[in-house]
Amino acid sequence: xxxxxxxLLDHMQRTAFDYFLLRTNPENGLVADTxxxxxxxxxxxxxFALSSYPAAVERGWITRAEAVKRTLTTMRxxxxxxxxxxxxxxxxxxFCYHFLDMKTGKRAWECELSFIDTxxxxxxxxxxxxxxxxxxxxxxxxxxxxxxxxxxxxWTWALNKGDTLAxxxxxxxxxxxxxxxxxxxxxxxxxxxxxxPTHPLADKDYEVWASGYEWRKLYKTSFLYGGPLFMxxxxxxxxxxxxxxxxxxxxxxxxxxxxxxxATVIQRAYAIENKRGFEGYDKNCWGLSAGxxxxxxxxKVKNKRYQGLGYAARGVPDGPDDGxxxxxxxxxxxxxxxxxxxxxxxxxxxxxxxxxxxxxxxxGFNPTLKDKQGKIWISDAYxxxxxxxxxxxxxxxxxxxxxKLMRKNAYVSKGLAKAGxxxxxxxxx
Numbered sequence: 001x002x003x004x005x006x007x008l009l010d011h012m013q014r015t016a017f018d019y020f021l022l023r024t025n026p027e028n029g030l031v032a033d034t035x036x037x038x039x040x041x042x043x044x045x046x047x048f049a050l051s052s053y054p055a056a057v058e059r060g061w062i063t064r065a066e067a068v069k070r071t072l073t074t075m076r077x078x079x080x081x082x083x084x085x086x087x088x089x090x091x092x093x094x095f096c097y098h099f100l101d102m103k104t105g106k107r108a109w110e111c112e113l114s115f116i117d118t119x120x121x122x123x124x125x126x127x128x129x130x131x132x133x134x135x136x137x138x139x140x141x142x143x144x145x146x147x148x149x150x151x152x153x154x155w156t157w158a159l160n161k162g163d164t165l166a167x168x169x170x171x172x173x174x175x176x177x178x179x180x181x182x183x184x185x186x187x188x189x190x191x192x193x194x195x196x197p198t199h200p201l202a203d204k205d206y207e208v209w210a211s212g213y214e215w216r217k218l219y220k221t222s223f224l225y226g227g228p229l230f231m232x233x234x235x236x237x238x239x240x241x242x243x244x245x246x247x248x249x250x251x252x253x254x255x256x257x258x259x260x261x262x263a264t265v266i267q268r269a270y271a272i273e274n275k276r277g278f279e280g281y282d283k284n285c286w287g288l289s290a291g292x293x294x295x296x297x298x299x300k301v302k303n304k305r306y307q308g309l310g311y312a313a314r315g316v317p318d319g320p321d322d323g324x325x326x327x328x329x330x331x332x333x334x335x336x337x338x339x340x341x342x343x344x345x346x347x348x349x350x351x352x353x354x355x356x357x358x359x360x361x362x363x364g365f366n367p368t369l370k371d372k373q374g375k376i377w378i379s380d381a382y383x384x385x386x387x388x389x390x391x392x393x394x395x396x397x398x399x400x401x402x403x404k405l406m407r408k409n410a411y412v413s414k415g416l417a418k419a420g421x422x423x424x425x426x427x428x429x
Contacts, residue, residue: 005342008349012331012356013394017056019360019387020049025102029074032102034363035382040099040108044117047124048388050074051238051402054131055395068138071128075145078121081105085171092171094153094199096121112168112176115158119189123238125149126192127402130409147197150411155193155201163208165189165201182212183224187256188235195415206419210248218317219269223262224252227315229289229329230389232260236335237392239412240403243424255424261336268340270316277301278323280367280376284347288314288321289329291386292363292379299323299369308369323368324377327361328386332393354378360387 002008023032030041031049053067081090088106090096097107098114129146132139160166160175165186167178180186190209193201216225226232235241241256249255271286278301295310299322306322314321327348334341349356355365355378363379363386370376395401406412413429 008345009394009398013391014061015360016387016390017052017061019382019384020052023384024049026073028077028105029070030100030102030105031384033099033384041102042099042384043096044120045384045388046074047121048384048392050124051127052388052391054127054405055391055401058401068132071132071142072138075125075142077105079145079149087171093157095158112170114168115165116186116189118153119192120234122150122192123188126409126411127238127405130405150196151198153196153199155196155199159205163205165193181209182214183226184231185234188239191239191412191415191419194418195411203418210246213248215252218266221262221266223266224259226263227318228313229263229267229287229326229333232263233332233389233393236260237389238402238406240407240425244416244421244426245423246420257336264333264337264340267316276321278368284344285325286344287325287327287329288316289326291324291326291328292381292383293322293324294366294369294377297369299366301368324364324366326364327355328390331361332389334393334397338397352376361390
């Protein structure tokens with residue numbers, strides 16, 4: 001493992017990108033959710049793959065022609081794939097099912113029609129349309145198909161007659177009873193919904209979403225609360241929130257970038273305090289987020305016992321927390337708190353080298369849970385979402401590449417403006 005910061009980040013970013021080369025079906029562009037055998041495709045992973053290709057081209061890891069071919073294959077599949085409300089489709093009313101069969105592209109696991117995962121997929125498509133701007137047949141078709149896909153999404157239907165988006169929808173049972181309200185990864189969902197050229201959300205829908213925000217003070221730091229790190233990261237993968245503010249952030253004299261920096265500091269403080277007494281937690285070993293963990297196992301800490309949570313969204317400070325950490329969550333914090341993050345990355349690499357091998361970053365690790373040989377628990381799977389957020393956040397730290405690209409996207413600017421964002425780079429448009 002390289003010790004120089006730049007070489008280390010280049011290595012991590014390249015191996016993260018390799019996941020999309022290894023786990024993509026070249027016939028339809030679908031990307032496996034995990035490295036486990038039989039894993040279906042995740043549409044959010046496809047969004048990260050589409051977003052990763054431009055950076056890979058700029059770094060010389062693939063040619064532009066190969067990136068165009070991959071992107072066009074993906075766009076043709078998502079535009080021409082069967083739609084409808086039945087099981088044998090990729091989606092309904094423009095939205096796509098969360099998981100799709102890797103070969104057929106049809107709905108997998110009786111999963112939900114996922115509004116947030118469709119938004120992450122769309123973010124990747126918009127990144128592609130912003131990058132492939134040459135006036136040739138292939139790149140023209142990419143831009144055309146992205147626009148057609150966007151126009152097909154019925155955002156207003158997803159409101160389910162309310163003022164906020166429903167969490168999801170399933171054939172046979174309809175809308176799930178919960179809604180996207182209050183701060184989390186859904187920030188990008190609303191921004192893209194507001195910008196829709198055909199079925200846009202209303203400005204008031206964003207206001208109602210934000211009315212559920214919770215401003216808290218933890219470890220002497222005030223911030224817009226979100227427990228798991230991924231909630232703070234995902235929207236930032238594509239949108240540069242530095243210096244731009246909606247009405248909520250103007251009242252708090254803050255912005256979402258600074259808020260995520262504070263969330264990182266709070267995560268570290270939580271690990272230093274380590275009230276539950278888990279092994280490994282300290283100033284250079286932190287990171288509670290969504291990720292894989294031990295299931296059907298008991299984690300023992302002195303006279304306390306914690307149930308292993310399996311795959312879960314772990315959060316600070318209220319939990320859940322079973323001693324499992326996310327290396328991907330740490331690495332994705334790089335643009336916001338680089339000094340703290342780099343120290344943590346080096347510590348994990350040195351102390352738990354098996355977590356970050358030459359072949360991607362493991363889905364989670366638990367230093368408290370050890371086998372008879374003293375080896376800590378490490379997930380046996382790699383997750384596409386982990387590799388995607390690592391790829392994009394390292395790129396944003398190194399070159400601001402995705403942020404610069406998406407600043408040029410008229411839809412993103414429109415959505416931000418409708419949400420009330422002002423200042424910073426938006427003032428220069």
